[in-house]
Amino acid sequence: MSQTRTKLPDPKSIHTIVFDFDGVFTDNKVYLDSQGSEFVRCDRADGLGIDLLKRYAVSAGITQELLILSTEKNPIVAFRARKLGLDCHQAIGDKLGFLRQHLEKKQTEKKAEAEDPFKRLIYLGNDLNDLPVIEAAGFSVAPSDAHPLVKKQASVVMEQTGGNGFVRAFVEEFLSVNRLSLGGLYELVSDRGNRN
Numbered sequence: 001m002s003q004t005r006t007k008l009p010d011p012k013s014i015h016t017i018v019f020d021f022d023g024v025f026t027d028n029k030v031y032l033d034s035q036g037s038e039f040v041r042c043d044r045a046d047g048l049g050i051d052l053l054k055r056y057a058v059s060a061g062i063t064q065e066l067l068i069l070s071t072e073k074n075p076i077v078a079f080r081a082r083k084l085g086l087d088c089h090q091a092i093g094d095k096l097g098f099l100r101q102h103l104e105k106k107q108t109e110k111k112a113e114a115e116d117p118f119k120r121l122i123y124l125g126n127d128l129n130d131l132p133v134i135e136a137a138g139f140s141v142a143p144s145d146a147h148p149l150v151k152k153q154a155s156v157v158m159e160q161t162g163g164n165g166f167v168r169a170f171v172e173e174f175l176s177v178n179r180l181s182l183g184g185l186y187e188l189v190s191d192r193g194n195r196n
């Protein structure tokens, strides 16, 4: 359940879902050892959430691009993205500029009808550097421990915090998982192997 009453958009209407990494897939903390190695903590529940999104797109016959955009450049992000099977772009100082270019290129390649490329995009982010994209995105989602200004601007604020099932909760609400039949649910979760 989300904290706000705003309804998430119809999944079939969305062509792109963009995830910030720190504070979305993690609790925004970094653990350091004496050698300077960094560790973060992710939530396995989010892995199944990403699988649900992908399987839903296949079963609905739609193309939905899923990608991680991170300001930081850290091999941990690339590693987690690979495990989740998500495209990942790092060291992106200007997320809005990057996305604008990326989406316009995609629009040109697909010869898609001219519309605001952000209109059917969902962005999930937690901090001030996400605000420009949150403002541009047709729909945006924040965890409950996001910066107050992000929570104020986001279309929906979930009850969950970053790295603690936030992504999973978004996916379940987005796909209305609680309204699926058991058969439909099994279809989405079956044969996922042991990836995440």
Ligand SMILES: [Mg+2]
Residues within 6 Å of the ligand: 020, 021, 022, 023, 024, 125, 126, 127
């Ligand atoms: Mg962040």
